[in-house]
Amino acid sequence: MARIGIIGSQGRMGRAIAEAIASAGHDLAGGIGRDGDAHALAAASDVLIDFSRPAALEANLEAAVAARVPMVIGTTGLEERHHWLIDEATATIPVLQTGNTSLGVTLLAHLVREAASRLGEDWDIEIVETHHRMKVDAPSGTAMLLGEAAAKGRDVTLADVSDRGRDGITGAREVGHIGFAALRGGSVAGDHTVHFLADNERLSLSHLAENRGIFAKGAVKAALWVLAKDAGRYTMPEVLGL
Incomplete structure (x- = not known):
């Protein structure tokens, strides 16, 4: 049973992910919104799912790296700088980044x-x-x-x-x-x-x-998959073996 933390838990996707975690029989380690403590959440989690804001990504990655916790990033609107930050983090932790978790x-x-x-x-x-x-x-x-x-x-x-x-x-x-x-x-x-x-x-x-549940279900599947991986950058096709 994995402890999954949600960054962006107050949004519609965050709430859907919390429901998907419960449906899958895993534990919600906690969730944070715009002003939450990512370091505390990372320390309490086995894996993080981030559906927050591009502006928060750097701090979220720093928290995951400090706790050596894998991370799934579903935040959209990322720019080239954000991808550099993700690449840096993958030297220490496994990160799965995608524009869609379906x-x-x-x-x-x-x-x-x-x-x-x-x-x-x-x-x-x-x-x-x-x-x-x-x-x-x-x-x-x-x-x-x-x-x-x-x-x-x-x-x-x-x-x-x-x-x-x-x-x-x-x-x-x-x-x-x-x-x-x-x-x-x-x-x-x-x-x-x-x-x-x-x-x-x-x-x-x-x-x-038809509803956000499909993205939430896929995000949880991705989180459980990346939890078992070594440091590196991963994608959703790898979850399906494509």
Whole structure:
């Protein structure tokens, strides 16, 4: 039985993770919100799950490293600096970082990479995501995860081929680019579709999230998986053996 600590426990995802921990038969070591003591939580936990804010990531990683506690990071909106910090921490502890903890999305990303690697550049790739009105970042972490999967399938760097926020006279679509569109409204937990579009045919791969429970369940599964790993950086596909 593992003691799992939640960073960001007061949010909707934090509450869903607490329920998932109980359903899985494990112990909630505790939880902290915006002003909580990450060091105390890390000391009381076997593994941490972080769904808080990018601004808090550095302090959260420091607490996990000091206590030598594994960590699952599901916080979205991370920038390049945050990934450097994660890489530094993985010299001491195992860290699993992902833009989405859903097992279905993890498999979707695998399928997207496979499709992108087999379809030529005459197949345009467009990613459309929809989330609830309260979401603060766009494109979503999941959309970026799917974009990275498509880019890897084509052996390119996403930053070099990413198109976002088209408006006005944009000109013809760039060959080989990956487009993103973000929709916001209502209470949508998260819908993502990757469109592959060629002349006279289209292929669409989708995942629809009906509630946050699927992300919470996946986060707990990831936490239990990373708990048994050596120091290093891990991803959700590895949890599924992909």
